[in-house]
Amino acid sequence: HLGNADRWPLILTATKWTACQIISTMETQVSNGPSGTSLPNGPVISTNGSTDDSKTNLIVNYLPQNMTQEEFKSLFGSIGEIESCKLVRDKITGQSLGYGFVNYVDPNDADKAINTLNGLKLQTKTIKVSYARPSSASIRDANLYVSGLPKTMSQKDMEQLFSQYGRIITSRILVDQVTGISRGVGFIRFDKRNEAEEAIKGLNGQKPLGAAEPITVKFANNPSQKTGQALLTQLYQTAARRYTGPLHHQTQRFRLDNLLNASYGVKRFSPITIDSMTSLAGVNLTGPTGAGWCIFVYNLSPEADESVLWQLFGPFGAVTNVKVIRDFTTNKCKGFGFVTMTNYDEAAMAIASLNGYRLGDRVLQVSFKTSKQHKA
């Protein structure tokens, strides 16, 4: 269906006005705690050769949407030497998923990071820093959506009700932004998926204590499993915001203290300056333009493929052709590609919206293809 580019604007228009309700929430801060037995400092090598990183590896949740990998590394690198870290991003759009992992060399630094950075306010978020549980299929998809809760039920009450089925990692009750009253809807994340399954069996359709109505307990929608259309909608809406708002692709200098100052004026460590923007050489290309409007897209990642170009440009209108330029020997993208769009207005809109767009950790340069023979 990617080829039906000219149908996308219609599909997307139908969903673009969906109201976005702002909901305030209460969030528990349940510490994961390092698993396993207490061991001396330093990397622990098991008999099978794998490293035990349960005392060094952290998961960081509730990161601001616009935080970059560089900022993430800088913030956590201020505590101690990092073995590895990763801001988790959507595979296709490159958008941050709002969480990441930091693996320190020294377990003491992991402990220090929790004590220092857990609860740090960055913009509108309060980040959570805790030990990462060992990665396993059994801990995935363990998030439950609960509705029909009595309005009087507190988060603590809800946890008490669910805790008989297993270890609760997070719980949350959604409240009306204005009144602060419970909306009777909440989320419970268990440590293990099978615990969540048991909770559904035991509590779905049941009336809590003296409640008048039964509650509904089911698996929460998995935000990472968006449909293709939802993904396009998201891309389109991002683009639409960029188009209406002031275009701000002048400089992309990221300062951690900007993130911090935007919250409560609290500075908890000396700010670190990052300049993640490398200067980009001017690139112009040769050749005549065929039917339609040929667009030059620069700063694609080596892994970029045609689908990313379809997904980026499709929402703006009729796309007739996309091409990623690859190195002949490695078959990796050489950093640029071309998109042909039928209509000038749509092409112009796409360029205005996508030039300066951050795709993953890269800032795209998008323009009409020029016919200059050589770069400067």
Added chain:
DNA sequence: TTATATT
């Protein structure tokens, strides 16, 4: 049915 809790 939340902006995003397992790389």
